[in-house]
Amino acid sequence: MFKIKEVYDRLELVTDPEIDRPLPELGFIEDVEINGKSVMVGFRLPTYWCSPNFAFIMAEDIRDEVSELPWVTQVEINLIEHSESEKVNRGVNSFYSFEEMFSDKTDGTGLNELRHIFKVKAFYGRQERLLRYLLKNDRSKEDILELTKQTLIPFTRNDRTLEELMKSYLNIREKLNLDNSKTVKLITDEFGKPLTIEQFNDHLLHARRSRLTMEFNGHYCQTLLQTRYSLS
Template identity: 30%
Template sequence: MTGAPADPLLAALLVALEGVRDPELDEPITALGFVSSCTRSPDGVAEVHLRLPTYFCAPNFAFLMVADAYDAVAAVDGVRAARIVLEDHFAADAINAGVAARAGFAGSFAGEAAGELDELRAGFLRKAVLAGTDQVCRPLLGAGRDPADLARLRLGDVPPSPELRRLRRRRAELGLAAGDDAPLLIEPGGGGGVPGGAAPLYLRKARTTRVNIEANTGICRGMLRHRYADAGLGQTSVEDR
């Protein structure tokens, strides 16, 4: 779905949807092309249709995106009611009904789900922090800084960039320090800074995490375009502007 709508409410809905990310890929569902349509009725009912790269995408990932889309759309001023429709997915009926009823993941898959998805979301955020750290550190390493030097840096020492802004957001979402005095290299699971001696291994892990996420993103984009002939590259993310 591309193009900027003239309707201010539709434009606001798309901005809200830009804040909804695929939890595994850490990219907005709009940028990935997962939003197939977004409409609103004259009386303020917003309806969003989502589609994923495969019929068997993991239901927990799908549920997070549908639930997050519902929350984002329902919070837009002027929206009286929100309806999010996941299409062409084996668990679409259960997910759509569960999100509409605000039943949670376990309630939507009664007898099949062991619990809610908070830890799953946190795990993906930890990976996003590692990947984001690599994005911020690569230019510094390319400019001649060594890993031990990076371990001494604070976020406020790093030149401003979209990558740094994104890293700060992900760290804040995970409850990690994201201010200027926070260490650049930080353990996503524990929150402590990384000693200089451990920095090379930490940075290799961060790079591997980024490469894996980017590879999976490319695969998902390709599968979506193969599945739906009209699926383009999606919209530009607000974070990347």
């Protein structure tokens, strides 16, 4: 039982790159089987045609996250009912790269660039949610731009929502290798450059577009998956 829980805890760390939400929450994890030290993770997607590059990213991330568990020696991925199931599974289970498996579908830039593009989208999406929440709670724009981890943390003590928003934002900053030390300004662009008050409104508009797109895709994909597999 505990082993299953441990596996699911690792899977919570794997997100759909387009949606920026964990796979278990989206219903993408079909099942988990544990046999001694080896783990099989079955996953499924909303359509037979979902892009293989995203499927490949998710499959690699599942493999790598579950492999982090100290007792696991082997992880087998099983993407089901997809136009490229066989290739994705064979590739990820044998540690081939996306290029090696899908040479006809890549221009040679690999999946790293794609991963980065979607990390940046997630960064702005999460930042927008945090900004919007702070504005709604009557924090001035000037104040917000000055925020550091040190000055933000005290406000999260009695505010679970804010705490969650902050954690998720700090986490994506870390993934982009941005400086999260205590006295560094947190509201920056994707390169870590702090925003100015003149940029604030425009920045918020652009970030809103990113957040909205991700939310919309999340909704679309999740309900489509429910329709496809008659869940409710």
